[in-house]
Amino acid sequence: MSAYGSARTLAACVLAIASLTPAAAWAQLHVDPVASWTRNGDLGAWHPGGGASIEWLSDRGITAGGDVGYIAGFFDPPQGALDLIESTHVVTLSGQVGYAAPWRREGPRLRPFVSAGVGVMRQHARDRAGFIDVSRTDPAWNVGGGTRIQVRRYFGLKGELRYFRSLRAPDESPAELTAGFGRLGFWRISAGGTLRFGG
Amino acid sequence: MAAMAPVPARAQDPRAVVEVAVLNYLLRLEYLQQALYRRALTRFSAGDFTPYGASTWGTLLMFEEQETTHVATLRDFVERLGAPVQPDCGDRFPRFRDPAAFLETALVVENAVVSAYLGVTPMLRLPQVQTAVTSIATVEARHSAFVGFLNGVAPAPAAADTPRARAEVAQLLAPYFRSCGEAS
Numbered sequence: 001m002s003a004y005g006s007a008r009t010l011a012a013c014v015l016a017i018a019s020l021t022p023a024a025a026w027a028q029l030h031v032d033p034v035a036s037w038t039r040n041g042d043l044g045a046w047h048p049g050g051g052a053s054i055e056w057l058s059d060r061g062i063t064a065g066g067d068v069g070y071i072a073g074f075f076d077p078p079q080g081a082l083d084l085i086e087s088t089h090v091v092t093l094s095g096q097v098g099y100a101a102p103w104r105r106e107g108p109r110l111r112p113f114v115s116a117g118v119g120v121m122r123q124h125a126r127d128r129a130g131f132i133d134v135s136r137t138d139p140a141w142n143v144g145g146g147t148r149i150q151v152r153r154y155f156g157l158k159g160e161l162r163y164f165r166s167l168r169a170p171d172e173s174p175a176e177l178t179a180g181f182g183r184l185g186f187w188r189i190s191a192g193g194t195l196r197f198g199g
Numbered sequence: 200m201a202a203m204a205p206v207p208a209r210a211q212d213p214r215a216v217v218e219v220a221v222l223n224y225l226l227r228l229e230y231l232q233q234a235l236y237r238r239a240l241t242r243f244s245a246g247d248f249t250p251y252g253a254s255t256w257g258t259l260l261m262f263e264e265q266e267t268t269h270v271a272t273l274r275d276f277v278e279r280l281g282a283p284v285q286p287d288c289g290d291r292f293p294r295f296r297d298p299a300a301f302l303e304t305a306l307v308v309e310n311a312v313v314s315a316y317l318g319v320t321p322m323l324r325l326p327q328v329q330t331a332v333t334s335i336a337t338v339e340a341r342h343s344a345f346v347g348f349l350n351g352v353a354p355a356p357a358a359a360d361t362p363r364a365r366a367e368v369a370q371l372l373a374p375y376f377r378s379c380g381e382a383s
Contacts, residue, residue, distance in 0.1 A: 042214065042324060043324075075213050075214060075216055075217065077217050077321075077322040083364060083365050083366055084217070084220040084221060084224055084319070084322075084365055085216060085217065085220060088213065088216065123213045124213060125213035125214075125216035126216070127216055127219060127220035127223075128220070128365075129220065129223060129224070129285070131219060131220070131223050131282060131283045131285065132215075132216050132219045132220065132282045132283070134212070134213045134215075134216060135213075136212070136213060176279065177215075177218075177276070177279050177280055177325055177327060177328065178212045178214065178215050178280065178325070180325075181212060181214050184214070
């Protein structure tokens with residue numbers, strides 16, 4: 001599946017959900033700026049990052065939205081002092097649909113959610129000597145969940161755990177030495193605020 | 200070490216960037232060692248090294264062949280990773296006045312190279328590259344021990360060698376590196 005194909009599929013899903021849901025039911029819009037920590041399992045290291053998401057939540061709990069994330073130094077070796085790498089990073093751009101527990105005016109102000117989506121995963125790495133400068137964009141899927149905590153009427157906190165995985169087959173790699181790497185996948189923990197509009 | 204214009208690599212997996220960077224960095228060091236032994240073997244004769252032992256000349260010939268093999272091995276790995284190979288930019292070794300001057304320089308170079316290998320080995324993740332680099336590193340340590348012995352230094356002066364970062368190694372070997380594009 002190409003990246004463009006994935007984006008088209010996602011857009012179709014969002015439109016389908018929108019067409020099945022009465023317009024009046026689109027009760028809330030959330031904008032969530034977050035800080036993140038992403039695990040590179042190959043290196044056994046966590047990398048800082050950040051991002052933001054925007055999500056519509058219907059009264060019936062159906063959610064649809066998009067998410068952008070940046071992970072700094074994702075391919076950097078843990079021995080960072082050995083200065084051979086100029087810069088590496090991963091950017092994720094995806095759309096998700098899912099379900100969130102309805103708001104309750106009484107009781108706990110927690111709103112757990114789960115969602116899944118597709119998008120693209122752009123990877124970049126450049127060495128300091130200038131011999132290799134690789135950028136690659138893979139279609140990718142993701143699944144995750146978390147919770148929002150309402151602190152004020154229009155402001156809250158959000159925590160999320162999400163798994164991303166490339167959809168590009170490993171045997172598309174032209175080098176047999178790297179064929180054993182497998183598809184790139186990683187866990188991301190994020191935490192931040194949530195701004196609520198409407199509802 | 201001179202920076203060059205980035206070349207888009209054919210290897211499209213960014214996870215190979217560390218391997219490519221390490222291999223090209225080590226390749227630069229191997230070119231330097233190859234040049235060092237070639238200069239000595241061209242400049243001197245077997246008789247010049249007789250005071251150091253009957254087998255010394257033959258051993259230095261073997262070292263030069265091994266450095267050539269190291270160069271070929273590292274180049275092969277970079278090519279198999281689909282990345283541009285570090286070119287040999289030459290060296291700035293002086294005309295050695297006697298075997299002692301050569302051996303003194305060789306000790307500096309070999310010790311720096313051993314610490315460079317030690318510094319990068321933990322960064323490698325591809326098993327084939329790990330094995331190749333480690334097996335070259337142990338041979339470099341033997342070179343260092345032999346050259347140290349010829350210099351009157353203990354072959355293994357410490358219980359453990361010191362890993363060094365690229366910048367430290369570049370500083371130690373700066374007098375001998377020639378930048379790509381620099382007139383010879």
